[in-house]
Amino acid sequence: MKLILHRPVLVDEVLSFIRDGIWVDATLGTGGHTDAILTRFDEVFVYGIDRDRESLEIAKKRLGKFRDRVEFICDNFSNLEKLVSEPVRGVLFDIGLSSFQLDDARRGFSYRFDGPLDMRMDRRNGLPLQRRLRHLTRTQMEKILRNYGEERRARKIARKIYGLRDKIETTGDLRDLAGKDPRTLSRVFQAFRIFINDELKNLKEGLFSALSILEEGGRIIVISYHSLEDRIVKQFFKENDSLVALTKRPIRPSEEEIASNPRARSAKMRVAEKIDDLRLTIDN
Ligand SMILES: C[S@@+](CC[C@H](N)C(=O)[O-])C[C@H]1O[C@@H](n2cnc3c(N)ncnc32)[C@H](O)[C@@H]1O
Known part of the structure; x- marks a missing residue:
């Protein structure tokens, strides 16, 4: 590599x-x-x-x-x-x-590469995002998107992610739910990254x-x-x-x-x- x-x-x-x-x-x-x-x-x-x-x-x-x-x-x-x-x-x-980190598909930070939805900077601690998503409520997801991504469509996107949370495993799965606009994708990925790393x-x-x-x-x-x-x-x-x-x-x-x-x-x-x-x- x-x-x-x-x-x-x-x-x-x-x-x-x-x-x-x-x-x-x-x-x-x-x-x-x-x-x-x-x-x-x-x-x-x-x-x-x-x-x-x-x-x-x-x-x-x-x-x-x-x-x-x-x-x-x-x-x-x-x-x-x-x-x-x-x-x-x-x-x-x-x-x-x-x-x-961003360009390594295995780390799951970027919507541009397909890989496991991990997003942890420190992989020795905590759970990957894919697992954390399963334990979040719809309201928590919405807050993450609004507070950490400043995403105006937070409610709509959170509803979609919440509905399929058990099936999301890869960056591609999350990308498909967040839409096509690269600016929205950046905000959604940024929001979850900030959340999972408590930045x-x-x-x-x-x-x-x-x-x-x-x-x-x-x-x-x-x-x-x-x-x-x-x-x-x-x-x-x-x-x-x-x-x-x-x-x-x-x-x-x-x-x-x-x-x-x-x-x-x-x-x-x-x-x-x-x-x-x-x-x-x-x-x-
Ligand atoms: C923008 S990069 C720094 C690049 C570096 N200045 C260079 O020239 O290579 C940010 C780095 O900070 C690390 N980082 C982010 N939050 C951290 C934290 N809370 N504690 C320790 N390292 C952290 C990330 O893992 C990443 O490697």
């Missing part, structure tokens, strides 16, 4: 916010961002975290050349403060899925956890790919007195980057810095 490595987005923009020190790449994926960071900065050490073991194995091979400047951890970034026990200079989140809750917990291990002057960099995630990040930066946003508006990929990597199109990057406790006391 041909290995599809993920093309990291906004690499130069990420690099411009990195400073020497200990960093966490909370979404290591196949290691694209960390490769660029360790290549550019000799004085950086990275804890590379991903809940997807297969991605982590690829990253290990790719980053082997950096030997003692990187440590690999297979876990959920919501556990960050338990996984990293020293203060860090920064945490990078590049939320969502990599092309490595929004993990993001909220991950951000809190990141803040708790950040040293003064440390940075949180977040790249997100849809409005639900971006809203959480924006709100988190705004509500925490110990953080100042370094990006007033989110940074978007250039037209050139989008042309050469269409998956970058929806990316939005926000960065915040932890201000020191002394400044906090004086300001208040």
Whole structure:
């Protein structure tokens, strides 16, 4: 099978916010961002975290050349403060899925490929979507589609899926029930993916956890790919007195980057810095 490595987005923009020190790449994926960071900065050490073991194995091979400047951890970034026990200079989140996951039919993430309807990032835990669907009520399905997919036809689609839930086994089965419009299909698949991986809750917990291990002057960099995630990040930066946003508006990929990597199109990057406790006391 041909290995599809993920093309990291906004690499130069990420690099411009990195400073020497200990960093966490909370979404290591196949290691694209960390490769660029360790290549550019000799004085950086990275804890590379991903809940997807297969991605982590690829990253290990790719980053082997950096030997003692990187440590690999297979876990959920919501556990960050338990996984990293020293203060860090920064945490990078590049939320969502990599092309490595999306383009692998066996993972069941994409309506474009036929495969088992799994959708778990961490296949060691939980049940595949195909099994979870059997235990959801019609109302729960509708809520998932509305809240996580922002799908206007949520009720109608939920009714169809609910009616045939015991027969749904593959991505193709779900696709046939969701209709033909690629935008609807994207929203339906996104909604169930967010649900099965508990993505929004993990993001909220991950951000809190990141803040708790950040040293003064440390940075949180977040790249997100849809409005639900971006809203959480924006709100988190705004509500925490110990953080100042370094990006007033989110940074978007250039037209050139989008042309050469269409998956970058929806990316939005926000960065915040932890201000020191002394400044906090004086300001208040
Ligand atoms: C967009 S990809 C990151 C790609 C990476 N920056 C690169 O350059 O290869 C997102 C990665 O985050 C991982 N991920 C998503 N949610 C996670 C979570 N809660 N904990 C740990 N890893 C997570 C996914 O498994 C996926 O590999």
